[in-house]
Amino acid sequence: MRDFTYYVPTEILFGRGAEADTAKEIRKFGGSRVLVVTGGGSVERSGLLARIEQGLKEAGLAYEVFRGAKPNPRLSHAREGVRRALEMRADLILAVGGGSAIDTAKGIAHGAANPDTDIWDFWCGNAPLTRSMPVGVVLTISAAGSETSNSAVLTNEENGQKRGLGHDLNRPAFAIMDPELTMTLPAYQVACGVVDIMMHTLDRYFNPVWDNDLTDGIAEALLRTVIQNGRRAAADKTDYHAMSELMWCGSVSHNGLTGLGGKQDFAPHQLGHELSSRFDVAHGASLSTVWGAWAETCLQAGPARFARLGREVWGLREEDDLAAARAAIRATVDYFRELGMPTCFSELGVGVQDEATLCEMADCVTYHGARTIGSFRVMGREEILAAYRLANR
Amino acid sequence: MRDFTYYVPTEILFGRGAEADTAKEIRKFGGSRVLVVTGGGSVERSGLLARIEQGLKEAGLAYEVFRGAKPNPRLSHAREGVRRALEMRADLILAVGGGSAIDTAKGIAHGAANPDTDIWDFWCGNAPLTRSMPVGVVLTISAAGSETSNSAVLTNEENGQKRGLGHDLNRPAFAIMDPELTMTLPAYQVACGVVDIMMHTLDRYFNPVWDNDLTDGIAEALLRTVIQNGRRAAADKTDYHAMSELMWCGSVSHNGLTGLGGKQDFAPHQLGHELSSRFDVAHGASLSTVWGAWAETCLQAGPARFARLGREVWGLREEDDLAAARAAIRATVDYFRELGMPTCFSELGVGVQDEATLCEMADCVTYHGARTIGSFRVMGREEILAAYRLANR
Known part of the structure; x- marks a missing residue:
């Protein structure tokens, strides 16, 4: 620890x-x-x-x-x-x-x-x-x-x-x-919430420190709970059990517990913030839009970590780390899509952007070169641009 | 929840x-x-x-x-x-x-x-x-x-x-x-601590409410972390990783998080308190002494719960609940013994007690009939006595 x-x-x-x-x-x-x-x-x-x-x-x-x-x-x-x-x-x-x-x-x-x-x-x-x-x-x-x-x-x-x-x-x-x-919310907002809750833990789970046993175990338990109850909530938002588990997960996911001892990443949040402020889209939707692209851009920084996500959270049996990692990314993105959440720019409803706009967005994320983002893989302008290009379909 | x-x-x-x-x-x-x-x-x-x-x-x-x-x-x-x-x-x-x-x-x-x-x-x-x-x-x-x-x-x-x-x-x-x-502690005290930490979560995990998903998931993650790092600490108490995980587990296990939404049991604690105050034995040792006897006494109140402990914490594959439950109890008691902790009166060093003493102890635990203990199985004098008899070897 x-x-x-x-x-x-x-x-x-x-x-x-x-x-x-x-x-x-x-x-x-x-x-x-x-x-x-x-x-x-x-x-x-x-x-x-x-x-x-x-x-x-x-x-x-x-x-x-x-x-x-x-x-x-x-x-x-x-x-x-x-x-x-x-x-x-x-x-x-x-x-x-x-x-x-x-x-x-x-x-x-x-x-x-x-x-x-x-x-x-x-x-x-x-x-x-x-x-x-x-x-x-x-x-x-x-x-x-x-x-x-x-x-x-x-x-x-x-x-x-x-x-x-x-x-x-x-x-x-x-x-x-x-x-x-929370039972009177539109279904889309419930789904946005599920993504937001997952991302608060995923953005801590993916960081350069992989040996905080209790922290990681809690993070994985929380992700399993959210995934399972997110499905139930999508089917029936008057399901008290599901809505109550989501509510408690929402707090625990962002009060710090799931990242203690780690060096939180939050690059997907930064990539998403730019989408939210530029296109005024829902926070959760901005996150599901960029996460898959972020993951592919950062996969090589730690296939074993993605593989662990796959095995502990998605129940994958792949023995090879890289194969398990890729399957974990697919499973996560597929889950977002199953909830009706966007996983790329066109699904987000903002259309496919030209290269100049992507460059401008990358510049904004770095405060025009004044900062990098992330810790799992430190991202500068080039890496951010690469992620935006992957999401731009 | x-x-x-x-x-x-x-x-x-x-x-x-x-x-x-x-x-x-x-x-x-x-x-x-x-x-x-x-x-x-x-x-x-x-x-x-x-x-x-x-x-x-x-x-x-x-x-x-x-x-x-x-x-x-x-x-x-x-x-x-x-x-x-x-x-x-x-x-x-x-x-x-x-x-x-x-x-x-x-x-x-x-x-x-x-x-x-x-x-x-x-x-x-x-x-x-x-x-x-x-x-x-x-x-x-x-x-x-x-x-x-x-x-x-x-x-x-x-x-x-x-x-x-x-x-x-x-x-x-x-x-x-x-x-x-914590690295200067005697090995026996480290082991007593491991038992105490496990029991703070076990005494919450065993309760009549079995559908608090996040709470149960956190409890299981904590137990796995303690078990694994308790072994490492027993082998080398200067192992910083192990000692630090145990330290954080010790807090999380008893700050309430692992029992939220549940109706905590704490019967083993009550059974152990009587041993501590009567024979002045270490708290952790009193708990490992009584837990197996408590579990056998209470097994029929919920074999499925013990089975879940076996599968999620001990990695058991038994499909039959009762068989998995019995194996989970064995695994837990064996682990206490592996740590050098007592699992019955004679191992605790207080000798085998006569029936009159056991009755007196049961009376004290119930405040002479003024209370019952536990929630997973509510225990009165007879059930308490049954547990003490099982531990009295």
């Missing part, structure tokens, strides 16, 4: 009806004036937001609702939230929704606790983040894992950059997880 | 030399006056205590060392620690050692934060525990998992009772885990 630090202080309430305890949790973590961050739309149609509001009222908590969090959450919207939080003197930010609402809430919490700093400076590393405000979560989609993760991703519409911030102050104070709340 | 709540706010610093950050962690969690709780002995011989003291001095922290924590930690000693903590106006309790030092530190923290309550009242449920004091840990043995667990066990010498208290206020604020610190 290689060295690591690990800190996940988020209290989790998991199960049917858990959202009834929202006000109690807010009080427990010192909240009395709450900014409720949500996308609006589905949480209003389902009646969830009204139930949460009723609970806050009954508990005598002051609150305001801040709507409009969207997939690939926008910096400008988070900045607006900071203003609202400061105006109402909020002391706790409550996200009701999925990754977009949660990441927006994290941005607002950092901004409201540091009113003299523009929050984008935290995301760019121009200002150190040393304090924040408690964030609570009522989760409505199993995907991003932001409800317990140390990360938050924002997109700056001014320059098109989508950036993640990793910091323990991004860990929410509490997360309320009721699997029944 | 069945309902659960989960809260593990302990910050973990894992790796070689991690103890160098002890004073920094103490400051981070608000400590300025520290009672250092330790067994003495080995941590003095190894120079660890001197290094920790030096670090506290350099950081300008006031501290006192409170020695004498022993295996199966004593209530009277913890009470004495409360007096010492109050005298020095301690604001953080630092355990340097294993489960005994940590559980003693937890008792002291609860007592020092509630000076008007006798701490045994918390363990008996006569007084609710609503506040405590931060506890930090520098871990020196992989076994009890108390460094991140919500439990603490004390033995009341006045009446011979050994009782556990489960409460989230038992979670330490931080845990410093340097696997190299």
Whole structure:
């Protein structure tokens, strides 16, 4: 087991009806004036937001609702939230929704606790983040894992950059997880979530360190659980067992546990972020689109690792590592396709791109030569371009 | 996934030399006056205590060392620690050692934060525990998992009772885990630790709920990791890989993760506690002594569960559940024996007991008829007696 630090202080309430305890949790973590961050739309149609509001009222908590969090959450919207939080003197930010609402809430919490700093400076590393405000979560989609993760991703519409911030102050104070709340999602969103959950573990599993036994064993158990229950959820999203396993997998996959001691890769995430910010496609769909191409580009960096994925997760019996590795990549891509997820640009619906656009995308991913991505295979402009070319069909 | 709540706010610093950050962690969690709780002995011989003291001095922290924590930690000693903590106006309790030092530190923290309550009242449920004091840990043995667990066990010498208290206020604020610190342990203690780690997961795995997919998958991955690295550690306790995997397994096995959504059993622990408090034997040894007898007594409550253990953890190919179940029990008991651990009373070194003593032990386990134990199979006096008879050879 290689060295690591690990800190996940988020209290989790998991199960049917858990959202009834929202006000109690807010009080427990010192909240009395709450900014409720949500996308609006589905949480209003389902009646969830009204139930949460009723609970806050009954508990005598002051609150305001801040709507409009969207997939690939926008910096400008988070900045607006900071203003609202400061105006109402909020002391706790409550996200009701999925990754977009949660990441927006994290941005607002950092901004409201540091009113003299523009929050984008935290995301760019121009200002150190040393304090924040408690964030609570009522989760409505199993995907991003932001409800317990140390990360938050924002997109700056001014320059098109989508950036993640990793910091323990991004860990929410509490997360309320009721699997029944995810049963009203469109099937496509459920499938996007399954891919996102798998990728949070795959992007840690593929890294240069292969001897963290417990970490790898947990990662493989999680992948098997997601694959099996992703199939069940695709067939019937009211299958409580499947939806609940996916929900818990979503948190564990991104809270750090499946990568402890490793040197996470996350190159597919970076390749996908460029697609999301350029074409505004769903995060999970961007990941399934690039993963196969990433895998083929990086296969030679470690066939044995792909082979292990094949044997431990996909149950392959191939003895030859390279053959098992190739079969593992096929099995993973086939599974994405089985879920109805795109595995190349045309399936993603963005069309086949010309070479100039691919070059531009590769340049953007490297911040125009300022960085490489990945650790399993370190990718510069050429490797990134090679991956985009493979996905461009 | 069945309902659960989960809260593990302990910050973990894992790796070689991690103890160098002890004073920094103490400051981070608000400590300025520290009672250092330790067994003495080995941590003095190894120079660890001197290094920790030096670090506290350099950081300008006031501290006192409170020695004498022993295996199966004593209530009277913890009470004495409360007096010492109050005298020095301690604001953080630092355990340097294993489960005994940590559980003693937890008792002291609860007592020092509630000076008007006798701490045994918390363990008996006569007084609710609503506040405590931060506890930090520098871990020196992989076994009890108390460094991140919500439990603490004390033995009341006045009446011979050994009782556990489960409460989230038992979670330490931080845990410093340097696997190299465990390399000076006697081989027998390493083996006791391996059994203890396995049992924290086995006592959760065997419960009436068999459909928590991720929980069970993590439990099985952990058991495979412990078994494999327990063998390596027995062969060479300076094997960093093995000792580090065991150390991380020790925490994960008892922090709750391997039982989420389940209804933990812990009957073998209760059977073992009676042996520990009666004969003052090592905790791990008491568990390996009773587990096989417990398993045979409870086999018919769920052969399929034992069969799954056999297939997923021991790699058995038996298709018939009952045959696989019996083979799984044999494999587990054989593994304990391979580690040099006792699997019956005579191997434990307490001799074969007469029937009257066995009856007395069964009565003590049930608090003289006031409780049953276990959940996989609920055990009353008769079932407990049956298990003790099987182990009594």
